[in-house]
Amino acid sequence: MKGKILVTGGAGYIGSHTTVELQNAGYEVVIVDNLSNSSESVIDGIEKISGVRPVFMKLDCNDKAGMEKLFEEQKNIKGIIHFAASKAVGESVQKPLLYYRNNIDSLLTLMELMPRYGVDALVFSSSCTVYGQPDVLPVDENAPIKPAMSPYGNTKQINEEIIRDTIYSGVPYKAIILRYFNPIGAHPTAEIGELPNGVPQNLIPFVTQTAMGIREQLSVFGDDYNTPDGSCIRDYINVVDLAKAHVVAVDRMLTGKSLENVETFNLGTGRGLSVLELIKTFEKVTGQKLNYKIVGRREGDIEQVWANPEKANNVLGWKAEESIEDTLASAWKWQLRLREKGIM
Ligand code: NAD
Ligand code: WQD
Numbered sequence: 001m002k003g004k005i006l007v008t009g010g011a012g013y014i015g016s017h018t019t020v021e022l023q024n025a026g027y028e029v030v031i032v033d034n035l036s037n038s039s040e041s042v043i044d045g046i047e048k049i050s051g052v053r054p055v056f057m058k059l060d061c062n063d064k065a066g067m068e069k070l071f072e073e074q075k076n077i078k079g080i081i082h083f084a085a086s087k088a089v090g091e092s093v094q095k096p097l098l099y100y101r102n103n104i105d106s107l108l109t110l111m112e113l114m115p116r117y118g119v120d121a122l123v124f125s126s127s128c129t130v131y132g133q134p135d136v137l138p139v140d141e142n143a144p145i146k147p148a149m150s151p152y153g154n155t156k157q158i159n160e161e162i163i164r165d166t167i168y169s170g171v172p173y174k175a176i177i178l179r180y181f182n183p184i185g186a187h188p189t190a191e192i193g194e195l196p197n198g199v200p201q202n203l204i205p206f207v208t209q210t211a212m213g214i215r216e217q218l219s220v221f222g223d224d225y226n227t228p229d230g231s232c233i234r235d236y237i238n239v240v241d242l243a244k245a246h247v248v249a250v251d252r253m254l255t256g257k258s259l260e261n262v263e264t265f266n267l268g269t270g271r272g273l274s275v276l277e278l279i280k281t282f283e284k285v286t287g288q289k290l291n292y293k294i295v296g297r298r299e300g301d302i303e304q305v306w307a308n309p310e311k312a313n314n315v316l317g318w319k320a321e322e323s324i325e326d327t328l329a330s331a332w333k334w335q336l337r338l339r340e341k342g343i344m
Helices: 013-024 041-050 064-073 089-094 096-116 151-168 203-212 239-254 275-286 310-316 324-340
Strands: 003-008 027-033 055-058 077-082 121-127 174-180 182-184 218-221 236-238 262-267 292-295
Touching (some): 003 013, 013 027, 013 041, 013 077, 027 064, 064 096, 077 096, 077 239, 089 096, 089 151, 096 121, 096 151, 121 151, 121 239, 151 174, 182 239, 182 324, 203 218, 203 275, 203 324, 236 239, 236 324, 239 262, 239 310, 262 310, 275 324
Parallel strands (some): 003 027, 003 077, 077 121, 182 236, 218 292
16 A cells, blocks of 8 residues: 545545546545535445445535544545535636635645644645636646636635645645646546536536437537637546546655645646537547537637646656547446436
C-alpha cells in the first residue's frame, strides 16, 4: 500500500472514477461525501471494478468536528483530493450563499485541519471556467483569470487564491490545482458514470438521454458563433483520463517531485470540438439518430475554449489517451446500463 488518501466528494462523478484509479495504483481510499448529489450505491460500483471497497463516511466536509473525528479515527491520511462542491452554474446564480458557503467553507475546513493531522498533499478541482473567454487559444496556465460569470465560477477563483495564499504563507504541505476542461464519458465497465439530478444542464447527459428517449429533443444553443460551423467549441476530456491525472498529482507531491509548493495544471486533450461535430460523432459511434434543433444562444456561454495541455504532458507526465469516439461510446453504454437497472 502506498498510503491513505482522503477523497472528498468521492461518491460523485469524477471522485468515483478517481477512487478506482487510486486503488489501481495501490492507494487506500477513504471517501467523505454528504450524498447531496450522489448515492451510496456508487460505492458498490467502485468495489465491483476494483475489488476493494473504499471506506465510506457520510459526512459534510463543512462539519469541522465530524472531520476532526474522521482524521483521528483514520490515522495517517497522507493526502486529500478535494472534489466536494456544489457545481450547477445556473443554481449558483439563484442561490449564491449556498455556493459560497459550501464550496469555500469546505476548503477552509480541510486546509485548517491538514497541518494538525500531518497531511502532506492537497489536490483541488478547479475549472477552465477561470479563463472565461480566453484571448489566445489554446489556453495555457499563464493566461489571465477573467472576471467570473457566476457565483460557482467565482468559488473556483477564490478557492485557488485561498490555496496560493496559504501555501505561500509557508504551511507544511503542498498543493496541486487541476483546471479541468469538459469531463465526459464513463468507466468502460459502465459500473460508474455521471448521474445528473433532474434535467441535465450539461451537453453529454442531455445527448444520451435524448437518444434514449428520456428527453424529446436536444437544443443546440446557437449556430451563429464565430467558429467554423457556428456552434460553440469545447475540449471534452475522458473522465478516466482525468481521474488518472489525480493519481499522478498525488504521487508527485508525496514523492517530493513538485517543483513548487503549489502548482497548477490544465487537464484537457488540446483538441477543440464543436457541438455539431460532437453530435455527428455520437451518431456515428452509437448508430443512434439524435433529435436536435438549433435554438438561440444560452446566456453566459463561452464561444470557444480548449486547452494547451503541454505543461501537464511535460511536467506532470500525464496525457489524455482516450479517443472521443471511445469516450462517447462509454457515455452511451452507461446510459444503457442505467436503463437496464431501471434507474433512468
Ligand atoms: P459531483 O456533484 O458528481 O460530485 C461532487 C460530490 O461532492 C457529490 O457526490 C456531492 O454529494 C458531494 N458534496 C458536495 N458538497 C459536499 C460537502 N459539503 N461535503 C461532502 N460532500 C459534498 O461533481 P463532479 O462533476 O464529480 O465534480 C467534482 C469536482 O470537480 C467539483 O469540485 C466540481 O466543481 C469540479 N469540476 C467539475 C466539472 C464538471 O464538468 N463535472 C468541471 C470542472 C470542475
Ligand atoms: C457544452 C456545450 C453549450 C447543453 C459548464 C460549466 C463549467 C464547467 C463545465 C465546472 C456548450 C452546449 C449544452 C445543451 C447545448 N463545470 N449545449 N445544449 O458550458 O462548457 O461548462 O460545465 O467547472 O463551469 O459552465 O458545459 O456541457 O453545459 O455545454 O448546445 O442542452 O454544449 O452551449 O457550448 P460548459 P456544457
